[in-house]
Amino acid sequence: xxxxxxxxxxxxxxxxxxxxxxxxxxxxxxxxxxxxxxxxxxxxxxxxxxxxxxxxxxxxxxxxxxxxxxxxxxxxxxxxxxxxxxxxxxxxxxxxxxxxxxxxxxxxxxxxxxxxxxxxxxxxxxxxxxxxxxxxxxxxxxxxxxxxxxxxxxxxxxxxxxxxxxxxxxxxxxxxxxxxxxxxxxxxxxxxxxxxxxxxxxxxxxxxxxxxxxxxxxxxxxxxxxxxxxxxxxxxxxxxxxxxxxxxxxxxxxxxxxxxxxxxxxxxxxxxxxxxxxxxxxxxxxxxxxxxxxxxxxxxxxxxxxxxxxxxxxxxxxxxxxxxxxxxxxxxxxxxxxxxxxxxxxxxxxxxxxxxxxxxxxxxxxxxxxxxxxxxxxxxxxxx
Amino acid sequence: xxxxxxxxxxxxxxxxxxxxxxxxxxxxxxxxxxxxxxxxxxxxxxxxxxxxxxxxxxxxxxxxxxxxxxxxxxxxxxxxxxxxxxxxxxxxxxxxxxxxxxxxxxxxxxxxxxxxxxxxxxxxxxxxxxxxxxxxxxxxxxxxxxxxxxxxxxxxxxxxxxxxxxxxxxxxxxxxxxxxxxxxxxxxxxxxxxxxxxxxxxxxxxxxxxxxxxxxxxxxxxxxxxxxxxxxxxxxxxxxxxxxxxxxxxxxxxxxxxxxxxxxxxxxxxxxxxxxxxxxxxxxxxxxxxxxxxxxxxxxxxxxxxxxxxxxxxxxxxxxxxxxxxxxxxxxxxxxxxxxxxxxxxxxx
Numbered sequence: 128x129x130x131x132x133x134x135x136x137x138x139x140x141x142x143x144x145x146x147x148x149x150x151x152x153x154x155x156x157x158x159x160x161x162x163x164x165x166x167x168x169x170x171x172x173x174x175x176x177x178x179x180x181x182x183x184x185x186x187x188x189x190x191x192x193x194x195x196x197x198x199x200x201x202x203x204x205x206x207x208x209x210x211x212x213x214x215x216x217x218x219x220x221x222x223x224x225x226x227x228x229x230x231x232x233x234x235x236x237x238x239x240x241x242x243x244x245x246x247x248x249x250x251x252x253x254x255x256x257x258x259x260x261x262x263x264x265x266x267x268x269x270x271x272x273x274x275x276x277x278x279x280x281x282x283x284x285x286x287x288x289x290x291x292x293x294x295x296x297x298x299x300x301x302x303x304x305x306x307x308x309x310x311x312x313x314x315x316x317x318x319x320x321x322x323x324x325x326x327x328x329x330x331x332x333x334x335x336x337x338x339x340x341x342x343x344x345x346x347x348x349x350x351x352x353x354x355x356x357x358x359x360x361x362x363x364x365x366x367x368x369x370x371x372x373x374x375x376x377x378x379x380x381x382x383x384x385x386x387x388x389x390x391x392x393x394x395x396x397x398x399x400x401x402x403x404x405x406x407x408x409x410x411x412x413x414x415x416x417x418x419x420x421x422x423x424x425x426x427x428x429x430x431x432x433x434x435x436x437x438x439x440x441x442x443x444x445x446x447x448x449x450x451x452x453x454x455x456x457x458x459x460x461x462x463x464x465x466x467x468x469x470x471x472x473x474x475x476x477x478x479x480x481x482x483x484x485x486x487x488x489x490x491x492x493x494x495x496x497x498x499x500x501x502x503x504x505x506x507x508x509x510x511x
Numbered sequence: 512x513x514x515x516x517x518x519x520x521x522x523x524x525x526x527x528x529x530x531x532x533x534x535x536x537x538x539x540x541x542x543x544x545x546x547x548x549x550x551x552x553x554x555x556x557x558x559x560x561x562x563x564x565x566x567x568x569x570x571x572x573x574x575x576x577x578x579x580x581x582x583x584x585x586x587x588x589x590x591x592x593x594x595x596x597x598x599x600x601x602x603x604x605x606x607x608x609x610x611x612x613x614x615x616x617x618x619x620x621x622x623x624x625x626x627x628x629x630x631x632x633x634x635x636x637x638x639x640x641x642x643x644x645x646x647x648x649x650x651x652x653x654x655x656x657x658x659x660x661x662x663x664x665x666x667x668x669x670x671x672x673x674x675x676x677x678x679x680x681x682x683x684x685x686x687x688x689x690x691x692x693x694x695x696x697x698x699x700x701x702x703x704x705x706x707x708x709x710x711x712x713x714x715x716x717x718x719x720x721x722x723x724x725x726x727x728x729x730x731x732x733x734x735x736x737x738x739x740x741x742x743x744x745x746x747x748x749x750x751x752x753x754x755x756x757x758x759x760x761x762x763x764x765x766x767x768x769x770x771x772x773x774x775x776x777x778x779x780x781x782x783x784x785x786x787x788x789x790x791x792x793x794x795x796x797x798x799x800x801x802x803x804x805x806x807x808x809x810x811x812x813x814x815x816x817x818x819x820x821x822x823x824x825x826x827x828x829x830x831x832x833x834x835x836x837x838x839x840x841x842x843x844x845x846x847x848x849x850x851x852x853x854x855x856x857x858x859x860x
């Protein structure tokens with residue numbers, strides 16, 4: 128049975144503690160901001176201003192049109208337009224630029240033959256090379272359509288190891304493709320932010336419970352509480368309530384920062400997002416209780432929690448869709464509660480779903496929560 | 512109820528088969544101060560944990576304040592107060608807030624809570640720091656604050672675990688006075704300490720626990736007398752009798768050999784070889800030790816008062832001028848060392 132007065136003391140203590148340590152309050156606010164900045168700006172942005180050179184061996188309207196199109200594309204930052212093929216390749220090989228777009232001598236010639244444009248690419252930078260490749264393909268496809276000519280792009284092999292030459296084939300407008308994005312134009316940051324919110328809540332809940340339970344075990348405060356005629360569930364329940372209060376504050380800050388800094392739209396509404404985060408927080412507080420039930424020091428707790436928290440961070444689809452992972456990791460992902468929190472968060476925030484739509488994820492999360500609490504309270508002993 | 516605490520064959524075996532407490536039979540009379548002594552790892556902490564319902568005994572029974580610790584843990588908890596060695600109050604809360612919290616956890620009536628705390632603060636002289644955070648207090652102040660929080664529910668039985676460790680002599684004396692006052696008010700006090708002087712001075716009864724067994728139990732004076740009466744209490748085997756003597760340091764062995772002899776210390780004005788020789792030849796002098804500060808420490812193997820006088824006569828007749836002299840009976844520390852150096856042959860095997 129839970130005794131309200133004792134329960135309330137746990138919350139009161141946490142609030143008093145925060146009030147008397149403004150530094151901790153700053154940390155609670157700063158942590159989600161740092162997380163969202165770090166992951167949002169560090170990983171969520173699109174690649175722009177990649178340095179390239181254009182080797183232009185021809186002159187004419189088509190060349191001018193091509194140069195203008197390249198210059199107006201955000202992906203590229205044209206360091207220089209040169210006419211020497213060797214110089215262009217040398218700059219890519221030296222790592223000064225990420226690629227050289229080589230327009231051949233006959234690029235402007237009025238001929239029915241295919242025109243070979245070469246993208247001389249530094250493929251050691253995988254992310255940049257993928258972006259440059261698709262962007263360049265897009266440009267020449269558009270130019271090809273615009274001039275309705277037989278412009279073609281041919282293949283040329285690179286003779287230097289870290290670089291590749293890539294063939295860009297002409298696209299004919301035989302098939303018209305209309306893209307209908309059912310959730311709008313989703314950027315990587317939109318995909319990332321809901322999971323970053325979930326991951327931040329996971330990390331802070333798990334670390335926080337280590338301090339609250341294992342830390343107090345170590346310093347003896349928990350022993351004093353357990354020497355009183357108080358049930359384990361009252362003490363644990365009070366600790367959970369206090370922790371949850373802090374996590375709710377953190378969740379609010381996280382959501383506001385995501386909207387404010389990255390203009391992330393919450394299609395399913397603020398309240399539903401908040402409710403999902405609260406369920407997530409409850410689940411990870413339970414996880415923390417379970418892990419800390421038998422640990423006697425904070426150090427032990429950290430060592431015990433790392434093997435769970437680290438794989439969960441990378442396997443639960445925070446950074447990449449689970450479907451793109453090797454099958455073993457895909458299976459592993461579904462034993463971690465963070466996966467379900469991420470699914471529910473993305474459903475609400477990106478797809479505009481309701482709590483009813485993501486019910487399965489929420490039920491699984493609540494199931495995990497119940498399991499963690501039962502194991503935690505059962506395993507918890509008063510021995511300190 | 513005659514006894515505040517009674518244990519019957521109380522045993523605790525941990526999961527790794529380590530027997531921390533071995534059939535402990537102990538009686539602590541009501542309203543007395545009981546000193547619980549024992550070397551580190553002897554089983555004191557495990558015994559206290561069982562008595563305070565933090566862990567379950569493996570077998571046996573412990574009755575605290577008339578309640579069985581296994582059947583009525585909450586009734587037992589209500590009767591107990593604990594001042595642990597490590598001050599376990601919340602450092603961010605003030606002395607008042609910590610005490611209020613403890614009072615609420617023990618279910619002290621709300622209308623009595625604050626007045627009780629104020630009275631206790633006055634009693635232990637910590638009222639001036641009532642609104643200070645525990646983290647900002649000195650070691651002595653923390654112990655006083657801990658006492659207030661532990662006494663707020665008026666426990667019949669109070670456990671004090673090394674309450675004066677690390678405290679300055681003045682604060683130590685204040686706490687000693689406080690322990691006596693609390694006992695006068697009717698609290699039974701269980702004092703765990705390694706400070707033999709403290710235990711000797713405060714306790715009505717002393718129990719020495721070693722390797723999970725109660726190896727000695729008596730009043731402090733009774734324990735000391737037992738050494739003087741040539742091991743009247745049954746110490747079966749001491750380090751001096753261990754077959755493998757390499758395990759024992761020479762100084763410990765010598766100490767044990769001489770533990771039941773009377774100590775005598777003399778400061779001579781004119782120390783010379785002739786006088787020292789006279790002391791060595793004196794009857795009843797078992798051993799002699801010359802200190803750098805000019806003192807001569809002796810061990811006399813007779814408890815007869817004339818033995819001391821005979822030694823003094825020999826010194827004076829050899830021309831020695833005595834500046835100061837003191838004699839010392841075996842102390843509680845001697846009893847502790849002798850009792851805890853017992854080695855159970857079975858355990859050793």
